[in-house]
Amino acid sequence: MATGIHSVTDTRSQEFAHPQVQAAWKTLDCGFAPVAAVFEECLYEALTRFNQQQLAAYIDAARVIGKLGRGPEPLLAFLEEWPTVVASASGDQEPLLPQVMGAIRAMQKSPNSKAITPFLQTLAAVARRLQSVDQIGIYIDIALDLMVRTSVSIHGHHTTFPSPGLPHFFDLAPRLLGLLSTAGLKSWTDYGIRNYAHHPERQEEYFRLDSADSRAVLQRERHGTLFADVERQLDLYLRALWQDSQQLVPYSTAFDSQIKSVPYYDALGLRVPDVLDDDRGVSGLDRYRAVLAHMVGHRRWSKPQIADNWSPFQRMAVEFFEDCRIETLLIREFPGLRRIFLALHPKPVEGACDPVASSCLRHRLAMLSRALLDPDHAYVDVTLNAFVARFHAALGDGESSTNEIAQMALSYVTQTRRQSDQLAKVFFDDTVIDYRDDNRQLWRFIEQGDEEDAFDEERKLDRSDEIVGLPPRHYPEWDYQSVTFRPDWVSVYEGLHPSGNAAVIDQLLEKHAALAKQLKRLLELLKPQDKVRIRYQEEGSELDLDIALRSLIDYKSGSTPDPRINMSHRTDGRDITVMLLLDLSESLNSTVAGSQQTLLQLSQEAVSLVAWAMECLGDPYAIAGFHSNTRHDVRFHHIKGFSEEFDDSVKARLAALEAGFSTRMGAALRHAGHYLSHRKADKKILLLLTDGEPADIDVDDGQHLRADARKAVEELAATGVTTFCLSLDPKADEYVSEIFGRHWRVLDKPEHLPQVLPMLYASLTA
Amino acid sequence: MSNKDQYLIKTEPFYQAQGNEVTLYEAAYHAKLPVMVKGPTGCGKSRFIEYMAWKLQKPLITVACNEDMTASDLVGRYLLDANGTRWLDGPLTTAARIGAICYLDEIVEARQDTTVVIHPLTDHRRVLPLDKKGELIEAHPDFQLVISYNPGYQSLMKDLKQSTKQRFTAFDFDYPTAELEAQIITQETGTDAALAARLVKIAQTARNLKGHGLDEGISTRLIVYAATLIRRGVAAPDACRMAMVRPITDDADIRSTLDHAIDAVFA
Ligand SMILES: Nc1ncnc2c1ncn2[C@@H]1O[C@H](COP(=O)(O)OP(=O)(O)OP(=O)(O)O)[C@@H](O)[C@H]1O
């Protein structure tokens, strides 16, 4: 602390005992009391790190910062943090200081001087993350770029407004850099700038990490192995190696950095972190596998124990022993697991914990745990080795049991008990085994209150089992401006379309009996011709008499006969599968000019007819409809499945068609494509019937959903699905080719739809 | 008679019975009943029939069916020679004449109109009409028809007609239990029991994925291949990848999962 503080109003005249501190204080020329209070301490710190020259530069910079007119905060932050910043950047102040001062000047000159304090306050934490001058330089560049691109001067005003996002960016920077590389930080920042440069509130939300897309983009840019990227592999792993098909549920590790979550499982699934970095020579994927294997072990071999009888110490010991028992059994099944477990399991150092000063039970148990799994553990403790032997004897060739192992754990606690185990200060080094779950399934509590809780919990689980609809599927959406996908942007809920009266559809078909007859003739031509004869075959199913005679004559007359005297047959197949996707948005309810019918009714007739036609041709087909009410709620209604007949239940659904809401086309196309892509067929067709362009109430920029739909069509094409659009919008020409390329037709007279749609289908597949 | 001899199995094939199928087969044979063996690929169906033919000391004629195969490929056809055309018996006709066991492997692969030519041979008449030749052959008393089929790949397109299915007695084969399968591998290849058990373990992980991205798991045949490679000095994990994983899938996620299983089995 500062010595000899007099209660002075002007701190400039303050005296310090240390001559160098005194000299520096003079140079600083600072009148802030809070600065005076910590100055001496800061200087001592600086003196141990800096040489003369560096110290002078430090004080000069501080002097500039003190005179910015922004109060004592920026100066305090600088004086206190700077030595740490320099230390993190391997002691090299020279290239760093000018950059930082440059950034400060830039903020001071623009209307962003308010951001200087947060910038300096988090700089040390940022430097600790980045660890190099180059990386810190990149970070500063990202910040300045953000500042420049989001400080706006509004037309007609003479002032420029400060960047709304910048101070939040600085506040969050240390946390962000814990999750992202600087490259990731750059993409995340860019996304915010591009999308919200002109929306101050949404920009703030974005840079405070308060908006969904901000979090989604952060998630996408994170380093490490993302659960989302390996989910299928983990499902396969569980199934293939452990014959377990339990649901995997990721929990977020990005947003509650305070509580370090631990894997666990319950009735709803195995809970795993949403991202795992490569660590200790083990890939993120293998770390996930270790987590899953461990939980599988509990699920197979652990029996819950009554917790009430035991002290917390005893329970901790039981958990360590039981974890080792199931891991031993897992390793027995797949010996290669030992390598992964041991790589991840800490190696507590024997004697590292001082039993006089702290509680060592955790340390002892972690050592024992290591020794139980690692044949080369090299610990010398006699009791430890005795228990290792007991453990292996108990497992022998059998499985032992949770009960038996718990008894062993209790006797271990008794035998190694120390007074100091009770100390509040627990020795934690090398005792956390992060692939193990929290063991909540190992315990049952029978105390009154707990029992009720447990009952409640069970009831809750029951209810969630009853969920009727399917969980939503998430699809990305294309952002043409940033040329990237917005990950998991759209939620698609699917279900069976409600049913009405099937007879309505039969009546419609009857009404169009004449048209049906006409169609029938056309369809006959398309029907697979059962057999095609292939002549001139050396090997074939039948002798082709004409050719054979000719050859025979050739042969008898001494010339070389043509050996290709057989013929065979080939069935001419038609291998087409179709998904008919109907736009069911609100606009379908409008009545068609010059007709009594709505677009929806016309669609209904057309779909009935085309279904009948496809039925005649024998092409497998499905029918579905969609509409949307923002990206959070895209509905996908199944009307007919591929394996269903065109029977009364399908007709009943078709009869009940209803229109409402908007048209988020891309998500619906992707979802339909998802079904088609699983079909086996030479030709897969997605036939879209719509009356307008993609639109939704949460999107202002019309171009956005068009670009997304186009992207969806391209994605489908890449998986072998051909998309064709029949549009009822007379103005569709303006955009339809932009989305569908050459695969579209606009129907000017919607009243002709019932005739046109089946014909169109016939000609498309001829 | 030398014609018949060429189809005899000279030395005893190794066949590890999974149950009482040997006795049951003998009963069917003596009762002159046609037999169908069902089961996934490479699980020992062909080996079983071979073994039975040897045990019964009857000639065995095997036909691998394919979709280009026609009725004439089974029954026979006219060929051209210097004196005009000449009839040549197909394998089915030959078997019926000489009294062999005729094994039609993967019968579903053949077109349905081909399949029906076997019908008259399977009912009590046991005859084979050669329409083109105008001949009706009565099957030799020793003749037996055996078909195999793998219900695994049966798509909607490829299934046996009920009228065909209902002419056969049937054996349902599957991959043997782990112990039996390991024994088979040891016997077939001379590897030690521990290695065989590990190879079987890997095959079983893949079989758990049937229907989840794999149409078929790893067959006994592929395990035999892997064991053979290892016997010839190939490192076990490499042999497993080459003989057991690469052939069955192009799916990168599945490959990586099975590769991991291999590493997890060979510590
Ligand atoms: N029970 C068994 N006894 C001895 N060997 C067996 C047995 N089962 C499988 N094999 C081994 O597996 C290999 C493949 O068996 P086989 O050829 O009989 O399969 P399959 O069922 O006929 O397959 P596919 O349907 O592909 O024709 C055999 O060559 C043999 O090495």
Ligand SMILES: [Mg+2]
């Ligand atoms: Mg076979």
